[in-house]
Amino acid sequence: MVCVAGKVEVLAPREIYVTIPANMAKRKARKAAARRPKRSGRKGRAATGGRLPKDAVTLIVILQAREGQETLLEAELRALVGPSRKEEGCLTYNLHRSIDTPGALLLHEVWTSREAHTEHTNTPHFLRWNARKDALLASRDATFWTQVA
Numbered sequence: 001m002v003c004v005a006g007k008v009e010v011l012a013p014r015e016i017y018v019t020i021p022a023n024m025a026k027r028k029a030r031k032a033a034a035r036r037p038k039r040s041g042r043k044g045r046a047a048t049g050g051r052l053p054k055d056a057v058t059l060i061v062i063l064q065a066r067e068g069q070e071t072l073l074e075a076e077l078r079a080l081v082g083p084s085r086k087e088e089g090c091l092t093y094n095l096h097r098s099i100d101t102p103g104a105l106l107l108h109e110v111w112t113s114r115e116a117h118t119e120h121t122n123t124p125h126f127l128r129w130n131a132r133k134d135a136l137l138a139s140r141d142a143t144f145w146t147q148v149a
Helices: 013-017 021-035 041-047 070-085 114-120 124-136
Strands: 002-004 007-009 057-065 090-097 104-111 137-145
Touching: 057 070, 057 114, 070 090, 070 104, 070 124, 104 114, 124 137
Parallel strands: none
Antiparallel strands: 002 007, 057 104, 057 137, 090 104
């Protein structure tokens, strides 16, 4: 029962329980999920562990900054991430910082083909990186991989 403006109204059981905090939180979560945009399968495939396209290649690049250049190296690599992810053949382009080795960074790239990566190396943002990298790097190791399972 609820008293509204001097009148007593009887509520159905469901109407009573909608104001319980646990139920309110569930309703809020459902509404938020309904508003979220749906991701397309193309970009998420590599990140979720699914099969990559037949000709796809993964590039792992391990970089070690020169002493005193750690911040600049990371800034230069961060500047590559956004434009590279927008390229046609890019499936994944992620930058990681080592927990154990100061100044060590790792690029994890997945491209639809080796040719797509070659096109990437001719873009303005990559050419800018290529011109600056020698002053920032103590070492660099890059290896191409293909998915087997």
